[in-house]
Amino acid sequence: DAMVIQNPRYQVTQFGKPVTLSCSQTLNHNVMYWYQQKSSQAPKLLFHYYDKDFNNEADTPDNFQSRRPNTSFCFLDIRSPGLGDAAMYLCATSRETGGGQPQHFGDGTRLSIL
């Protein structure tokens, strides 16, 4: 029944050790988004894919990268995690952009940095 699935729910990594978070969707939506949500804050968009077209937000650190090998999957790669990257990472999808299309979120991956 789950439509946007994020794995794992909890991820622990060491300072500076690369980590990859994954997201898959069964909705066949064109657009996939990655948001970062720090404690008690609103989600902040990192980047999104429209199909294979990658769109980076201007203030997303270079440390964060993404891959979308096919329609269903999207990955968030953090090359050298710092303590400030500890957060909940949310994946979302939408059929199209704009036009009132809602975004459907996964349950998130909570990333901890040791």
Place this chain on the structure above:
Amino acid sequence: GNSVTQMEGPVTLSEEAFLTINCTYTATGYPSLFWYVQYPGEGLQLLLKATKADDKGSNKGFEATYRKETTSFHLEKGSVQVSDSAVYFCALLDTGRRALTFGSGTRLQVQP
């Protein structure tokens, strides 16, 4: 630029009380407006939406009306339950934009 302002929480209510969470926005175009709810440890769930002025979104007893004249989209529920305890985010999607602009969220605590 676009922005969303929500009332600060936490909002603490007794069960069956009336709920209002205020949300106002600024946008350059003609945005669509959304309310999302986030339960502890979970992602965001779409609660309701409205895509044009005077539209009323409703779901699970919650309602919000898109008021262009006051640039508001206040969330209301006539009788809250303990299970409504969560963080509520107001958000907008502006014309030609791909990213949601979120408010800072309002934590609702409902006591039995």
